[in-house]
Amino acid sequence: MNVFMTGATGFVGRHILKKLMEQGHTVKCLVRPDSAPRLPQSPQVMAIPGNIHDPSTFESALGGSDGVIHLVGIISEVGENTFYRVHTRGAMNLVDAMCRQGVRRLVHMSALGTRPGANSQYHQSKYDAEVYLCSHFLDFTVFRPSVIHGPDGEFTQLLKQFATLPFFPVLGDGKGLLQPVYVEDVATVFVSALTKPESVGRVYPLGGPKAYTIEAMVEVMARAMGRSPGRPMHIPLWLMNLQAAAMETIFPVLGQAPILNTDQLVMAQEDNVCDSSEAQTLFGTPFVDFEEAVRRYMSRVSS
Numbered sequence: 001m002n003v004f005m006t007g008a009t010g011f012v013g014r015h016i017l018k019k020l021m022e023q024g025h026t027v028k029c030l031v032r033p034d035s036a037p038r039l040p041q042s043p044q045v046m047a048i049p050g051n052i053h054d055p056s057t058f059e060s061a062l063g064g065s066d067g068v069i070h071l072v073g074i075i076s077e078v079g080e081n082t083f084y085r086v087h088t089r090g091a092m093n094l095v096d097a098m099c100r101q102g103v104r105r106l107v108h109m110s111a112l113g114t115r116p117g118a119n120s121q122y123h124q125s126k127y128d129a130e131v132y133l134c135s136h137f138l139d140f141t142v143f144r145p146s147v148i149h150g151p152d153g154e155f156t157q158l159l160k161q162f163a164t165l166p167f168f169p170v171l172g173d174g175k176g177l178l179q180p181v182y183v184e185d186v187a188t189v190f191v192s193a194l195t196k197p198e199s200v201g202r203v204y205p206l207g208g209p210k211a212y213t214i215e216a217m218v219e220v221m222a223r224a225m226g227r228s229p230g231r232p233m234h235i236p237l238w239l240m241n242l243q244a245a246a247m248e249t250i251f252p253v254l255g256q257a258p259i260l261n262t263d264q265l266v267m268a269q270e271d272n273v274c275d276s277s278e279a280q281t282l283f284g285t286p287f288v289d290f291e292e293a294v295r296r297y298m299s300r301v302s303s
């Protein structure tokens with residue numbers, strides 16, 4: 001297939017692109033010019049330098065594509081990359097360009113927790129994108145994953161850092177649940193969806209087999225490293241909010257996205273869990289257990 005892809009240089013994108021290449025697809029990747037060198041050198045991969053904010057940079061490259069995988073997303077706002085502009089407006093730009101080019105198949109990355117009236121701007125902007133693409137008569141499939149883990153993922157790297165500390169920070173009472181899903185499983189369902197007509201018009205939540213608190217995940221990491229976990233240090237929400245607000249003021253001045261923001265803290269107060277049996281059945285992929293995956297890839301997690 002001729003696939004057009006966005007977000008190929010990101011954590012999830014790298015794994016999806018690898019799988020697409022293994023399966024013999026040719027892939028045009030929309031990449032910001034500075035990121036283009038991070039794409040693999042292969043006759044199957046073509047860089048389309050551009051930006052999701054500017055459809056004129058990618059519209060003609062969409063022509064003739066059999067399917068589109070849209071992953072572009074941010075967890076923190078900086079400059080022109082706001083949640084609305086990247087998630088909602090960006091998806092609108094892509095969908096409009098697809099319609100003009102007569103491309104119908106779209107496999108779209110959303111996020112678990114996305115819903116009308118969401119508490120966070122991240123989830124609300126993802127929901128608004130879903131509404132737009134659902135109303136454009138495309139052959140869409142939407143995936144909504146909980147947190148995604150893998151050896152090269154920032155979340156996993158953070159857990160590893162926490163696992164080496166005598167005390168690690170935990171928001172509030174630390175009872176919030178996440179359902180980590182392995183990046184290889186996410187890549188499998190995205191690539192399979194392209195050739196599964198049964199998935200057209202469907203929205204799939206994705207979560208691993210079990211839900212964990214942050215403390216439990218740090219313990220899994222520590223055990224995989226052959227050490228005892230440190231102790232959780234419960235930080236009250238107001239203090240975390242103060243830190244996030246300070247970062248949101250300082251980092252943009254330096255042209256950087258804050259490493260912690262208040263929107264993330266809003267999301268962290270919600271459980272992020274789901275039933276992903278429907279996706280596992282349709283795509284024939286029993287999702288890998290978090291502990292099992294961590295044991296497999298622990299030696300490859302960079303600090």
Ligand SMILES: NC(=O)c1ccc[n+]([C@@H]2O[C@H](COP(=O)([O-])OP(=O)(O)OC[C@H]3O[C@@H](n4cnc5c(N)ncnc54)[C@H](OP(=O)(O)O)[C@@H]3O)[C@@H](O)[C@H]2O)c1
Pocket residue numbers: 006007008009010011012013030031032035050051052053071072073074081086109110111112144145146147148149155
């Ligand atoms: N990681 C998770 O736990 C998780 C969970 C649920 C949903 N998601 C969603 O999955 C998607 C991928 O996440 P990820 O963890 O792989 O994120 P990531 O590593 O930060 O990758 C984001 C990708 O988007 C690209 N991008 C950002 N702004 C862009 C713009 N204005 N124009 C073109 N490209 C742009 C980045 O390009 P550069 O290389 O140029 O920066 C990068 O390729 C996102 O939509 C995210 O919301 C992630």
